[in-house]
Amino acid sequence: MTEPLLRMSGIGKRFPGVQALDDVNFEVAPGEIHALLGENGAGKSTLLKILSGAQQPDAGAITFAGKPVTLSTPHDAQQLGIVTIYQEFTLAPNMTIAENVFIGREPGRWPFVDWRKMAADTRAITRRLGLELRPMALVRGLSVAEQQMVEIARALSMQSRLIVMDEPTSALSSSEVEKLFRIIRDLKAHGLSIIFVTHRLEEVMQICDRYTVLRDGRWVGAGAVAETTVDGIIRLMVGRQVNALFAHREPAKAGDVALRVEGLTRRGNAQDPHASVLENVSLEVRRGEILGVAGLVGAGRTEMARAVFGADPFDAGRVEIDGKPVSIRSPQDAIRHGIGLVPEDRKQQALFLSLAVRVNLSMAAHERIGRWRVFIDEKAERDLVEEYRKTLNIRMASPEQIIVNLSGGNQQKVVLARWLALRPRVLIVDEPTRGIDVGAKVEVHNLLFEMARAGIAVIAISSELPEVMAISDRIVTMREGRVTGEINRDAASEEALMTMMTLSAKAA
Numbered sequence: 001m002t003e004p005l006l007r008m009s010g011i012g013k014r015f016p017g018v019q020a021l022d023d024v025n026f027e028v029a030p031g032e033i034h035a036l037l038g039e040n041g042a043g044k045s046t047l048l049k050i051l052s053g054a055q056q057p058d059a060g061a062i063t064f065a066g067k068p069v070t071l072s073t074p075h076d077a078q079q080l081g082i083v084t085i086y087q088e089f090t091l092a093p094n095m096t097i098a099e100n101v102f103i104g105r106e107p108g109r110w111p112f113v114d115w116r117k118m119a120a121d122t123r124a125i126t127r128r129l130g131l132e133l134r135p136m137a138l139v140r141g142l143s144v145a146e147q148q149m150v151e152i153a154r155a156l157s158m159q160s161r162l163i164v165m166d167e168p169t170s171a172l173s174s175s176e177v178e179k180l181f182r183i184i185r186d187l188k189a190h191g192l193s194i195i196f197v198t199h200r201l202e203e204v205m206q207i208c209d210r211y212t213v214l215r216d217g218r219w220v221g222a223g224a225v226a227e228t229t230v231d232g233i234i235r236l237m238v239g240r241q242v243n244a245l246f247a248h249r250e251p252a253k254a255g256d257v258a259l260r261v262e263g264l265t266r267r268g269n270a271q272d273p274h275a276s277v278l279e280n281v282s283l284e285v286r287r288g289e290i291l292g293v294a295g296l297v298g299a300g301r302t303e304m305a306r307a308v309f310g311a312d313p314f315d316a317g318r319v320e321i322d323g324k325p326v327s328i329r330s331p332q333d334a335i336r337h338g339i340g341l342v343p344e345d346r347k348q349q350a351l352f353l354s355l356a357v358r359v360n361l362s363m364a365a366h367e368r369i370g371r372w373r374v375f376i377d378e379k380a381e382r383d384l385v386e387e388y389r390k391t392l393n394i395r396m397a398s399p400e401q402i403i404v405n406l407s408g409g410n411q412q413k414v415v416l417a418r419w420l421a422l423r424p425r426v427l428i429v430d431e432p433t434r435g436i437d438v439g440a441k442v443e444v445h446n447l448l449f450e451m452a453r454a455g456i457a458v459i460a461i462s463s464e465l466p467e468v469m470a471i472s473d474r475i476v477t478m479r480e481g482r483v484t485g486e487i488n489r490d491a492a493s494e495e496a497l498m499t500m501m502t503l504s505a506k507a508a
Contacts, residue, residue: 002029002030003066004027004029004030004063004210005028005030005032005064005065005161005162005193006027006028006051006062006063006064006082006162006193007026007062007063007078008024008025008026008027008028008047008050008060008061008062008224009025009060009061009062009063010023010024010025010050010059010060010061011023011024011025011026011047011050011057011059011062012024012048012057012058012059012060013043013050013055013057013058013059015139015405018397019217020043020046020217021043021046021050021057021217021218021479022164022217022218023059023060023218023219024043024047024060024214024217024218024326025219025408026047026197026212026219027057027212027222028041028162028193028429029193029209029210030191030193031188031189031191031192031193032188032193032194032209032210033184033188033193033194033196033207033208033209034193034194034195034196034209034210034211034212035196035197035198035204035210035211035225036195036211036212037046037197037198037201037204037210037211037212037213037214037215037233037236037237038213038214038215038237039068039093039215039237039407039409039438039439039440041216041395041407041409041410042214042215042216042217042237043214043216043217043218044197044214046217047214048084048164048166048195048197048401049266050062050071051071051077051082051084051164051195051478052071052074052077052082052084052164053071053072053073053075053076054072054074054197054500056071056072062295064080064162065080065161066067069219070450078158080161080181081158081159081161081162082160082162082163082164083154083155083158083160083163083164084160084163084164084165084166085148085151085152085155085165085166085168086164087166087167087168087170089147089148089151090151091139091147091150091151092139093138093139093140094138094139094140095138095139095459096135096136096137096138096139097122097124097126097133097134097135097136097137097138097139097142097150097153098115098118098119098121098135098136098152099118100128100139100154100156101118101121101122101125101150102118102121102122102137102154102157103151103154105157105158106118106212107121109321112173112381116353116410117161118135119135119136120135122135122136122153122157125153125156125157126149126150126153128156128186128191129149129152129153129156129183130149130179130182131150131153132147133146140194140242143174144172144377145176145179145180148168148172148180149183151217152183159239160165160192161192161193162192162193162194163187163193163194163195164194164195164197165184165194165195165196165197166197166378167197167198167199168180168196168198168387169198169200169203170434173296173298177203177424178472181207184196184198184207185207196208199436199438201230201233201234202230202439204225204230204233205225205230208225209224209225209487210218210222210223210224210225211223211228211233212234213237214299215236215237215239219411220236220239221236228381237438237439240389243450246253252284253288254287254288254453254473255286255287255288255289256286256287256322256323257284257285257286257287257320257322257323257327258280258285258287258322258425258426258457259284259285259308259319259321259425259426259457259459260283260320260323261281261282261284261304261308261317261318261319261320262282262317262318262319262320263280263281263282263316263317264278264280264281264282264304264307264308264316264317264319265278265279265280265281265314265315265316265317265392266278266303266307266313266314266315266481267313267315276333277298277300277303277481278303278304278307278314278481279480279481279482280480280482281304281315281317281478281481281482281483282347282483283311283476283483283486285426285457285459286457287425287455287456288452288453288454288455288456288457289452289457289458289466289473289474290448290449290458290459290460290471290472290473291457291459291472291473291475291476292460292462292468292469292471292472292474292475292476292489293305293459293460293461293468293473293475293476293477293478294460294462294463294465294468294475294477294478294497294500294501295477295478295501296463296475296479296486296501298480299479299481299501300478300479300480300481300482301430301461301478302344302430302461303481305341305343305428305430305459305479305480306341307351307429308328308339309328309331309334309339309340309428310328310329310330310331310332310333310334311331311341313329321337321338321339321425322425331456335364335422337356337425338423338424338426339422339424339425339426339427339428340419340422340426340427340428341429341430342412342415342416342419342427342428342429342430342432343370344430344431344461346408346412346415346436347411351403351404351411351415352403353402353403353404354402355402355403355404356399356400356401356403357385357394357396357398357399357400357401357402357403357406357414358381358382358385358399358400360403360414360415360418360423361384361385361388361399361414361417361421362376362381362384362385362418363418364418364419364421364422365384365418365421365422368380368384368421369381371386379400382399384421385399386399386419387466388420388421391417391420392413392416392417392420392443392447393413393443394406394414395407395408395410395412395415396410407440408436408440409436409439409440409441409443409444410440410496412432412433412436412440412444413443413444413447415442416429416447420451423454424456425457426456426457426458426459427451427456427458427459428458428459428461429448429458429460429461430461431458431462431463432444432445432448432460433462433467434463435466439465444470445467446472448471449471459500460472465494465497465498466494468492468497469489469492469494469497472492473488473489473491474486474488474489475487475488475489475492475497477497477500477501478501479501484500484501485500487500
């Protein structure tokens with residue numbers, strides 16, 4: 001058998017009150033695409049932080065290219081050719097592509113930079129990736145997919161032998177995913193090894209050679225992807241039989257119209273002040289109903305949600321709540337009228353990562369738990385947090401635990417709890433299960449079902465068509481800032497939705 005490129009043996013790591021890793025073994029072969037899988041909180045992130053040199057293990061040993069190694073810092077890992085591309089990019093937006101690729105390693109004799117060589121070397125790497133961009137273009141003007149290619153270019157510039165990709169497809173369209181997969185296969189053909197971390201198990205079956213599954217900080221299984229199934233991997237991940245990736249809901253009895261949007265139009269964005277971001281968007285959602293919104297990346301789904309919530313201005317259109325026109329020019333206006341928004345990026349737009357779970361959960365409910373609009377009733381706050389901890393099954397060490405240390409699924413539950421505490425009429429959830437594991441997805445779906453049963457009108461935006469079909473009563477599709485169709489769940493199929501999503505906006 002070929003000697004592994006990477007061998008991590010008996011890895012253990014403990015944090016206060018939590019055994020994050022317990023005797024974990026992990027191996028990656030040369031020229032292999034290896035999936036590292038597990039629910040949020042399974043220990044994947046901790047294992048990869050140890051591999052990247054960001055954290056040190058309490059026990060165990062690491063061998064790389066046949067030699068024992070100590071990874072005390074990220075620089076140690078990079079010197080060996082181990083490079084991590086994180087889900088949240090680490091690029092400097094106001095610097096050029098070339099500067100980002102060679103940051104800290106600029107060619108030339110100090111203190112001078114050989115700009116011509118840096119541009120030429122960057123162009124050679126990016127062309128290998130099929131990225132035809134000017135090396136001196138600013139990163140802030142790139143799409144998400146292009147920024148990811150820059151991250152890969154940086155990894156290649158470091159003479160990498162092992163690249164870790166953390167949720168690399170989470171923000172990509174299907175065509176962009178295919179392009180990324182072609183690049184990954186090319187890297188494999190050139191002898192590089194890839195650790196591929198994802199919650200999209202269909203991608204594991206499509207791109208990976210082998211897999212390793214962690215659960216509750218322990219190794220529970222590994223093998224060849226060709227010799228397993230999605231259901232088999234799910235059983236390892238959750239420790240029980242799972243029949244589906246998504247929860248399912250019986251058709252609901254919808255009530256009166258809670259939210260009606262008519263002719264919503266917005267023009268101009270950071271790249272083009274004349275661009276049409278939203279064009280005559282009209283939709284409605286009823287009490288007790290879940291309205292799904294589907295569309296490819298750039299379709300205008302998030303822009304619609306932000307406009308309705310008052311986070312972004314709009315040029316024309318009207319919003320009605322319970323049949324009455326309302327003026328929404330800010331999130332405060334939306335909240336006052338009973339509209340809540342769970343944004344797509346919970347870490348950047350919803351959570352205060354350095355604060356406790358208690359503060360994050362209760363901060364929007366100060367009127368409910370406050371005294372005289374000045375003081376917080378600490379007992380009422382504790383009772384509120386405990387109520388939703390039980391109701392939503394939020395797994396945390398204590399209400400004072402810093403929220404960044406919770407798993408993605410539990411972070412999402414805290415955001416949902418924040419809005420539930422306000423008892424909204426309408427709740428918009430943008431990518432409600434992005435970056436969370438199979439078990440937590442089902443829990444989040446069931447929470448949305450409970451909200452609908454309580455009479456809340458829910459708008460659920462998702463890039464995953466099976467999810468949209470599973471949780472929605474009706475589905476609206478969008479493309480290029482316009483609504484292109486509407487279909488009841490019973491009549492929906494992935495083929496029908498994809499057709500509606502790819503219709504010409506002008507023809508819709």
